[in-house]
Amino acid sequence: MNTDLLLKNIAKHIQLTPTEQAHFIALMKPRSLKRKEMMLQAGEVSRHSTFVTKGCLRSYTLDKNGYEHVLAFAPPDWWIADMYSFISQKPGTLYIEAMEPTEVLLLSKADQQQLYGDIPKFERFFRIIVENAFVSSQQRLLDNLSLTAQERFRIFCEKYPSLVTSLPRKQIASYIGVTPEFFSKMMKSA
Amino acid sequence: MNTDLLLKNIAKHIQLTPTEQAHFIALMKPRSLKRKEMMLQAGEVSRHSTFVTKGCLRSYTLDKNGYEHVLAFAPPDWWIADMYSFISQKPGTLYIEAMEPTEVLLLSKADQQQLYGDIPKFERFFRIIVENAFVSSQQRLLDNLSLTAQERFRIFCEKYPSLVTSLPRKQIASYIGVTPEFFSKMMKSA
DNA sequence: CCTTTTTCTTAACCTAGGTTATTTTTTCCC
DNA sequence: GGGAAAAAATAACCTAGGTTAAGAAAAAGG
Secondary structure, X not given: OOHHHHHHHHHOOOOOOHHHHHHHHHHOEEEEEOOOOEEEOOOOOOOEEEEEEEOOEEEEEEOOOOOEEEEEEEOOOOEEOOHHHHHHOOOOOOEEEEOOOEEEEEEEHHHHHHHXXXXXXXXXXXXXXXXXXXXXXXXXXXXXXXXXXHHHHHHHHHXXXXXXXXXXXXXXXXXXXXXXXXXXXXXXXX | OOHHHHHHHHHOOOOOOHHHHHHHHHHOEXXXXXXXOEEXXXXXXXXXXXXXXXXXXXXXXXOOOOOEEEEEEEOOOOEEOOHHXXXXXXXXXXXXXXXXXXXXXXXXXXHHHHHHHHOHHXXXXXHHHHHHHHHHHHHHHHHHHHOOHHHHHHHHHHHOHHHHHHOOHHHHHHHHOOOHHHHHHHHHOO
């Protein structure tokens, strides 16, 4: 169970005592996923915050024509959830799937809430995490409104250099909002 | 100074004692804006969280062709900021403008930080606010990736019924991601 | 190492939405 | 209330990106 990565991730924003670290780590439950294994399906309630230690997850929706739209990738050192479902505890709309053999650490909703009360620093930690996620989401929205597919791809390359080489192109195409066919056309002419 | 609306906004997520309420209210500075007056320009540092009590603000960017892209509307009872600039205290990319005579209450970055330490409930409050904003932003992103302009407009109407009638159509067009000309064409055929 | 599945490419054709330009309507504000 | 400014409508034409279909290349996984 790779808790080093997790503790370093936390230490970027808050400082924990050894006791607090131990208490926190005791709450995290490890899980391994095979390639293509689903962590969460649309219609289910998201009951955990998920921290990735190895491999890669992706979250996506299915539209009414059955096409997938990638919302997020989660390589090691990232947190992921169906945030809507997690905070409301109602059935969500996202699928979360392992793109390769993946290892995660899970924190249950109940334990996370408890942690907020017991150690307020964790409320700060997750506030900061969500603030950053919100800023990224807004920036991506503006990029989708104002840039061409070509430019969005360039930004993707800058932001996730390691994913560009390791992920199937069709997944990147979906993330930046074009079809694999158009993505292919675009790559030829650039 | 309309602090009732603000206190009710806060009370949706946390419970404050009368003393805490008074302490908090003392930190809020009122400001009035005329129609078209700018609260924030791209390149400036966003130094406050802004709560709208009357009128309406909008945030937008300018792209390299000089076109505006509306990121958010803030009618009464909403919080708004250039979140990137506010959390990093670096120059931002957003313009925030009053669409009509508007009244706001400002909370400085320093006071907000102080408040997190003094009354941890406020850290909870802003965590929850940002979580909800993040969920909305992600949903809007997915809508932009998977729906037609027509469908995005329908969703806008459901979500902001009061804005549909009060805002200029070109602003709504910008928010849903189309030109005013196309918006006009779309409205004729529907 | 071989078979199955998935991914990638190509190409012809199509469409949602953009661009440019002009006119009409509405709103602002003195 | 009236002149200026902003918003809205219309129309002809344009293009980024989508669709369909089919074959080629690459991985996955036994």
